Amino acid sequence: MTVIPDPALRAKELRETIDQHNYSYYVLDEPTVPDAEYDRLFTELRALEEANPDIITPDSPTQRVGGMASSAFGQVRHDVPMLSLGNAFQEADMRDFDRRVRRSLDLPEGDLLDQGTAVAYCCEPKLDGLALSLLYENGVLTRGATRGDGTTGEDITANVRTVRNIPLKLRGEGWPAVLEVRGEVYMTKAGFERLNESARETGGKTFANPRNAAAGSLRQLDSGITAQRPLEFCCYGVGRFEGELPNTQVGILHRLRDWGLRISRELKLVEGIDGCLDYYRDIGERRNSLPYEIDGVVFKVNDLSWQRELGFRAREPRWAIAHKFPASEEMTELLDVEFQVGRTGAVTPVARLKPVQVAGVTVSNATLHNMDEVQRLGVMIGDTVIIRRAGDVIPQVMQVVTDLRPADARPVLVPEHCPVCGSAVERTQLIKRGRGKQTVTEGAAYRCVGRLACKAQLKQAIIHFVSRRALDIDGLGDKIVEQLIEREMIASPADLYALTYDQVITLEGFAEVSTNNLLLAIQQSKQVSLARFIYALGIPDVGEETAKLLARALGTLERISQAREEVLQFLPEIGAEVAHEITAFFEDEHNRTVISKLLERGVQLQDEGQLAAEFAASVGLDEFLARLEIPSVARTSAQRLAERFGSLTAIIEADWLDLKQVERLNEKAIKSLREYFQQPEQRQQVLAIEQQLRDFGMHWDSPKARGAELPLSGQTWVLTGTLEAFSRDIAKDHLESLGAKVAGSVSAKTHCVVAGPGAGSKLAKAEQLGVAVMDEAGLLELLAGHGLKP
Numbered sequence: 001m002t003v004i005p006d007p008a009l010r011a012k013e014l015r016e017t018i019d020q021h022n023y024s025y026y027v028l029d030e031p032t033v034p035d036a037e038y039d040r041l042f043t044e045l046r047a048l049e050e051a052n053p054d055i056i057t058p059d060s061p062t063q064r065v066g067g068m069a070s071s072a073f074g075q076v077r078h079d080v081p082m083l084s085l086g087n088a089f090q091e092a093d094m095r096d097f098d099r100r101v102r103r104s105l106d107l108p109e110g111d112l113l114d115q116g117t118a119v120a121y122c123c124e125p126k127l128d129g130l131a132l133s134l135l136y137e138n139g140v141l142t143r144g145a146t147r148g149d150g151t152t153g154e155d156i157t158a159n160v161r162t163v164r165n166i167p168l169k170l171r172g173e174g175w176p177a178v179l180e181v182r183g184e185v186y187m188t189k190a191g192f193e194r195l196n197e198s199a200r201e202t203g204g205k206t207f208a209n210p211r212n213a214a215a216g217s218l219r220q221l222d223s224g225i226t227a228q229r230p231l232e233f234c235c236y237g238v239g240r241f242e243g244e245l246p247n248t249q250v251g252i253l254h255r256l257r258d259w260g261l262r263i264s265r266e267l268k269l270v271e272g273i274d275g276c277l278d279y280y281r282d283i284g285e286r287r288n289s290l291p292y293e294i295d296g297v298v299f300k301v302n303d304l305s306w307q308r309e310l311g312f313r314a315r316e317p318r319w320a321i322a323h324k325f326p327a328s329e330e331m332t333e334l335l336d337v338e339f340q341v342g343r344t345g346a347v348t349p350v351a352r353l354k355p356v357q358v359a360g361v362t363v364s365n366a367t368l369h370n371m372d373e374v375q376r377l378g379v380m381i382g383d384t385v386i387i388r389r390a391g392d393v394i395p396q397v398m399q400v401v402t403d404l405r406p407a408d409a410r411p412v413l414v415p416e417h418c419p420v421c422g423s424a425v426e427r428t429q430l431i432k433r434g435r436g437k438q439t440v441t442e443g444a445a446y447r448c449v450g451r452l453a454c455k456a457q458l459k460q461a462i463i464h465f466v467s468r469r470a471l472d473i474d475g476l477g478d479k480i481v482e483q484l485i486e487r488e489m490i491a492s493p494a495d496l497y498a499l500t501y502d503q504v505i506t507l508e509g510f511a512e513v514s515t516n517n518l519l520l521a522i523q524q525s526k527q528v529s530l531a532r533f534i535y536a537l538g539i540p541d542v543g544e545e546t547a548k549l550l551a552r553a554l555g556t557l558e559r560i561s562q563a564r565e566e567v568l569q570f571l572p573e574i575g576a577e578v579a580h581e582i583t584a585f586f587e588d589e590h591n592r593t594v595i596s597k598l599l600e601r602g603v604q605l606q607d608e609g610q611l612a613a614e615f616a617a618s619v620g621l622d623e624f625l626a627r628l629e630i631p632s633v634a635r636t637s638a639q640r641l642a643e644r645f646g647s648l649t650a651i652i653e654a655d656w657l658d659l660k661q662v663e664r665l666n667e668k669a670i671k672s673l674r675e676y677f678q679q680p681e682q683r684q685q686v687l688a689i690e691q692q693l694r695d696f697g698m699h700w701d702s703p704k705a706r707g708a709e710l711p712l713s714g715q716t717w718v719l720t721g722t723l724e725a726f727s728r729d730i731a732k733d734h735l736e737s738l739g740a741k742v743a744g745s746v747s748a749k750t751h752c753v754v755a756g757p758g759a760g761s762k763l764a765k766a767e768q769l770g771v772a773v774m775d776e777a778g779l780l781e782l783l784a785g786h787g788l789k790p
Contacts, residue, residue, distance in 0.1 A: 007052045011060075014045040019062045022164065023171060023260050059140055073219070076145035079722065079758070082131060082237040083150055083312065085298065085322040086679070091277060092298075095323045097125055098273035101301060104310050104318065118272030121300040122249040123262045123279045124236060126322050128213040128293040129186030130215045133239060134160065139170040139259075146218070151729075152468070153600070159218050162227035171260035176243025178760060181261060185237030189216045191230030191284065209361055210293050236263045236298070242760035247304045262269045269302060280323050289381040296324035306349075308745040329388045331401065332356035336381055337368065337412045339418050343460030344540040345447040349374055349412060350753075351385070351397050358389050365715065366395040368409045371374035374412050378402070414446050424451030451590055458492075459485055461538050469544060470536035471525040475518045484505050491535070493595035496522055526602045527789075529733045530557060540581040550582075552736060553615050556608045559696055561586040561595075566571035566627070566689045570698065571618050586607065607737040607788060610697075613713045617702040621648065621694055628686065630676045632669040639666060641673075647701075648690050652677045711786065713739030716750035719764070720760030721778050731779065734788045746766035746771060754779045 018041055042061065049056045056062070075436050088094045098119065102108075107117040129149035144160025146153040160166060163185065169177075171474065187195070192210040199206045207213035235256050238245065246252050253263045255457050270279055280297045287294060301307050301319040333354040335614055339347050356363055358501040368374055377400055379385060384398050384404040418425055428443035448454050462481045466473040473496070484490045489503055499522065500513035505515040526538075534557075535547035542550075545646040554560050560582070568579035585591055625638035625648075633641075644662045645651045649671075659670045693699040717740045719728045732742045746753060746765040753766040753773050764774050775784070783789070 004211075007048050007286045011045060011048050011052075011055050014041055014048070015057070015060055017041060018045065019167070019169070019171070019260075022167075044287070073156060074150075076133075076143065076153045076155045077727075078133060078145070078148075078151055078153060078239065079191045080180070081150050082133060082239070083316050085221035085320055086313075086316045086362050088321050090108055090294070093397045093472060094276060094280075094321070094323055095273055096546065097293075097299075098276070099318065101310065104131060118275075119306075120272055121272075122300045122302045123266075123268045123270055123276060124298050125283055125290070125294040126268050126296040126298045126324075127184040127186045127212045127234060128183040128209075129262075130211070130218055130307045132160065132183055132233065133217075134166065134181040134183070134235075136170055136175065136181065138177055139175050141166070141168050146235075147340055149468070150447030154219070156218055158223040159220060159226040163231045163233050164221055164261050166233045167260040172258055174244075175259055175330055176241040176245065176760075177239065178758070179237035180241060181235050181256060182237050182239050183233055183261075185214050185218055185231055185233050186210060186292055186452040188232065189231055189293065190291065191232075191616055197229060212361075221248070233262060234264055236264070238568070240758075240760060241489075242758075249300050249304065249307075252304075260397070276323070284325060290600045296323075299724045302716045308747070312744055313362070328358050329386050329398065330356045330358045331384055332363075332385055334379065334381055334383045334385050334397070335375075337379075339415055339419055341418060341448050341454060341456035343457060343464055343538055345445040345449070345451065345457050347414070347418065347425050347448055348590050351379075352384075353387065358387055361389065361395075363387055365388070366397050368397055370444040371412075371414055371446065379680065380405065380409040380411055382406045408703050416524070417451055418448035420455075421448065421450040421454035423448050424447070425453060451588075453491075455485055458490075462490065462493060462496070462536045465536045465658045466496070466525075467536075470532055471528055472532075473518075473525045474521045476521070479516075480507060492594045492597070494594050494601055497526070497598070497603065498602035527604055527606055529554075529737070530605045531606050531607075531733060534560065534712045535556070537585070537591075541578045542582060546574065546578065548733075548736065552605070554696065555611050557605060559611070561592075562692075562725060563696075564689055565699070567692050567696065569627070570623075570693075571615070590625075607734065609737065613704075616697050617700060617704050619698045619700060621646070621700050623688070624648070624693075627652070628676070631672040632666070633673055637662075637665055637669055648686070653684075711738055712751075715739070715783075716741045716743050716747075718743055718746050718750055718753045718762055719756075722752060722757045723754075725780060726778060735785050737788070738786060740785075 011359040021041075035654070045060070046062050049062055050495075051558045086097075088097060091151045101119055102117065104121075107119070120611055129421065133143075133145045133147070133153065134141060135143040135145075141161065142157075143155065144157045144166075145155055153708060161168060187210040188767065189210065192207070193211055195213055198204075207216065213229070214231060217226050217231055220226045235253070237249070238252060246255055250267065250269050253267060266283065270276055270278060276297075276299050283294070283297055297320055301310065307317070309321040312318060318711065335354055338352060341347055342351055348370060351366040351368050353364050368377075368379070375667055377385075377397060379397060379400050382405070384401040386394055386399040386401065388398045389395050415425055417423065425446050427449055428445045448457065451457060459478075459481055461475075462485070463478055465471055466476040470613070474523055476496075484499075484507070487507075490496060499516055500518060504510055504518055505512070510518075531544075531551035534542065534550055535544050548561050549571060554563065563583065565579040565583045566575050567574070568582055569576060574582075606619050620642065622635070622639040622642040625633065625641055626635045637710075640662050641651055643656060645658075656670060656674070659665060659673065677686070681712040689701065695701075696700065712735060717735050719742065721729055722730055737743050740751075743750065746762050746769065748769050750766065750769075750771045753761045753762060753771055754774050754776065755766075755773050765771075765772065
């Protein structure tokens, strides 16, 4: 009598056997059975599941096949941002990186003979693919997402499940209850060639390079198409996790390999910067023989406690760097130079090229940066030029092959009128003050003076204004903005707040629900932080970090808009050119009108307040004098003058004999000082700067700010888990407006940790160190006590 096995038990046996074969094949690169045997087991499992649908499990190998086409991808917010890496292109850049790491960690730096304390670095090739986040809950794959902008990506779970070497269920045991694995999806050179060969045979579209093929495959709306593509995954680290992991980068990667995830076969741990450079040279020599495309090598500090101590810059970790390989170069013909108009009105030249393959990519356009660069290169239309993909990404013209210049080559000329709106094009001016003099020089940029009357500028200005990091108006994409401008429904960002239901519903693709949703999003955007508002205005050279600095330092839109260039330069990281752009923006009548309309139509700045405590009485008389750059009056002389006279008025009114009493102030400096202040316009300007410092509370005679003005000044806070009332970005903005520093990791110096649902290792670390922990309700109560709402 033949015993019929239990279908559920047999299916379980088959799944475990197939998973083991997958692990051997995809992770260890050591196949244990022929393809025919693998296919037989897979066919048996599929037949069993088709006959008994109730025994199908989500982690079954049969569930990798693509399903019905999806209409769109949902958004995924990364609890731990997927940051980009800083780049090194030369050995000196790498040595600088190593010195910064050791200096930040207070490690001995040594001398020419002794390199000091060496840092251990984890080394891996930098795969040229698409960054991917995999979320495992209790060992089962529950979500796959793209990197997106680093904070928000796309949910591509259905497509991720089709990638053969991504385990649907982790192997072994001991994995954290929640584990976010990060890595790169890529296509091998052989797989890429097979894909293109198949496309050519069927008359389909071929891909330019493996990276584009991998990215395009993962973003297919039909996961069945993705399943047919030869995609592979290699992990390089983790994001969020709840549980225990090794305290080294290499240790974590080895643990991930044990759990069934592929890691690089080239993974290596080295000691010191020389070990890194040796690894880079070795990989570089073997680059062409590797089975996949790489564009450099990634180095990470191996010790995770050191990684936490080093922390992050605005968009990249301080403990990791990508050492890029030299860019590929090719020659081609410059067919023409066209001019594009950007958000700030900058009119920039773009090279139109005879298409050429550069590092596997067809290049037909390249940047020329500005007209100074055109003149430096001596480029003419018709020239043969050398093109390089800088960092293997941005094509740029590097050199002109003058020996091949044709007789009919034409010079590159800046258009007198904007190619979009026909307004005049003017060259920017740079104003530099130094040693008591003001010099005006021509800038490198040309700008259309049409401002928002120019549709190119208006479109880009609106797109920037509504973007996620600015006013964050959901539903206002590029196409909709274009429609609004073309139909002349808006002529400035302020006009968005005057849109009516009857106007919006006439837009292409809009019905009752979408119209109401857009109007609601516009209405909700009226409550905005000062920093976001400043960033949204699109002031040239003012990015997110500068906008945050202005908001935190000066506290109100009124102070920022009235600030003189010289006063702005007393703030950290604001130089003469940025200060000039800020003051020029607020001096422009059109810009002032737009801001007034925005406020009239209901935009409310949520966190305006006092001058930041650290800037109260922050400008000393000696620093003020030194910034004037009076000829022959050095910083030490400025210090002695401040000590001797105590006030600016006394210095201005001092006669020759008074000044002679200042220790080691020579006659040349005395003469320069008196001549400087004897010029009425100069004296009035200096007194006006002093008065604004006094008005703002930055003057040396101003009282120091009291703790009550910035209640969290000097405190370090950490946010972890999910917040329900508002995003962590908004919570961070609110805490910073109260004077707190918001850090990404917990240490003994942390004042408080705000823990929402899903908080993991940071919460555990806070409890271990005895750091105060607050839930979201407590944070809301704290903020409400200072007049701040979600």
